[in-house]
Amino acid sequence: MQQITEQQILAIAPNPAAASNGKKISQKGGFVRLEKSADETFYMGECTGSGRSNYITSADFINPEAPVYRCSCPSRQFPCKHSLALLYEMVAQKEFTVCEIPEAILKKREKKQPKEKETISEEDMTPEEAAKAAKKKEASKRASKAAKSKKLKKQLEGLEMAAKLVQDLMRAGLGTMGGTALETYRQLSKQLGDYYLPGPQRLLNELILEIAAFQKDGKEEHYEACIDVLEKLWTLVKKSRQYLTEKLEKDAIDQDDNLLYEELGGIWKLSELVEIGKGKKNISLVQLAFWVDYKEARKEYIDIGCWADLATGEVYKTYNYRPLKALQYVKQEDSIFGVADIPEAACYPGDGNLRIRWDGANMRPVEESELEKLMAMASSSLATEVKAAKNLLKNAMADPMLFRLIAFEQIGRTEQGIVLCAGGDTILLGDAPGMEETTNRIAILPSKELLQNQVLLGAFYYDKAERRFKLQPFSIITKTNIVRLLY
Secondary structure (H helix, E strand, O other): OOOOHHHHHHHHHOHHHHHHHHHHHHHOOOOOEEEEOOOOOOOEEEOOOOOOOOOEEEEEOOOOOOEEEOOOOOOOOOOOOHHHHHHHHOOOOOOOEEOOOHHHHHHHHHHHHHHHHHOOOOOHHOOHHHHHHHHHHHHHHHHHHHHHHHHHHHHHHHHHHHEEEEEEEEHHHHHHOOOOOOHHHHHHHHHHHHHHOHHHHHHHHHHHHHHHHHHOOOOOOHHHHHHHHHHHHHHHHHHHHHHHHHHHOOOOOOOOOOOOOHOOOOOOHHHHHOOOOOOOEEEEEEEEEEEEEEEEEOOEEEEEEEEEEOOOOOOEEEEEEEEEHHOOOOOOOOOOOOOEEEEEEEEEOOOOOEEEOOOOEEEEOOOHHHHHHHHHEOOHHHHHHHHHHHHHHHHOOOOOOEEEEEEEEEEEEEEOOOOEHHHHOEEEEOOOOOOOOHHHHHOOOOOOOHHEEEEEEEEEEEOOOOOOOEEEEEEOOOOOOOOEEOO
């Protein structure tokens, strides 16, 4: 049987939902027939669906480097969920009966072979064949470019609608969203999805949730949260309109390393991140913290890991998204107490603590020499790190927390609360809004030695109630151990 891994399926899936739906079909026994050719280059399945008749889906591996997926369903996604489900059947080592390769598939292979030969051996072509191949290649390129351009224009249309919505709210006030008007905004949110705008859609959903909560309990904190979300939404809409307009004017419609690409509906593959220069080879990361967040506006859980690069001390984050609709099909991640030696990884575009991703890694215990080296790379200047946090958090779209390794002299209690001293400066420790509390765990640490001359993984954030920057503690690194306050 062809060797297929779940990571490969996720890589070729048009989006995470398609992969989840495909896995769901497989696990629920959606196939009534599974067949493969004797040479195992062709796999086919008959799958139940929402149509009157079952769907026939197949995977042709005559060229293992470029498999061809086909399905009789009407989906516009490629590969569709039924094709992905067939691959999940292969991963699960289901039994496939041997069959003859359908005549239609053999004919398609025959038609495809000359094209592949032309592509591979252009030097062997006649001038007429070379001209024909070049013309066809150019036509395909133009068609792809036209489709991308059409999508960008559609997104711009949606952004114009979102801009009008924000401007109306700023003129009339957030109070106009209340009552029956909320249902109108929920419909507008759905429309943003039709315009390939998941980022603005999520922010509008957050705004709706905060308004609904304010109407229910009247707490001022919801109104303040609405102001923050509205600012983020306007910033995203404004920057995105400029970004897309420039891309269309310059006719530069391909992917780039702008973080707005993902916010506006783009989905990165690992290979694509490597292609734009975001790849990293042979790196070793140690996990320092782990937690699970729930986003009501997105209707999904997010498993978040915080990692330090043992070679540079840079702090990265990993995200595993688990939509509510697919919880039983998307595996939850867990804490990793050790080092991941990673042959190849890639970072996502962005600022602050970059998101990092990889497909495979070798796990091992962390060595004491590595901990000492990591401690030596920590910053001892609170002033420098607070300045960096201020500069980053001025951007309304930035993550509200900046994680850093801080070498401290002491952590102790004052009249204000628990403070950290480093490089002659002090900062008050606290818990960021929406985060699990960790500061109170400082008081129950087993040894006072942990509070002197060690390294802290902490996250800088701005406390709006007290109008000051604070630091939330996550882990303490010593020469022999990592003590997690959030794991």
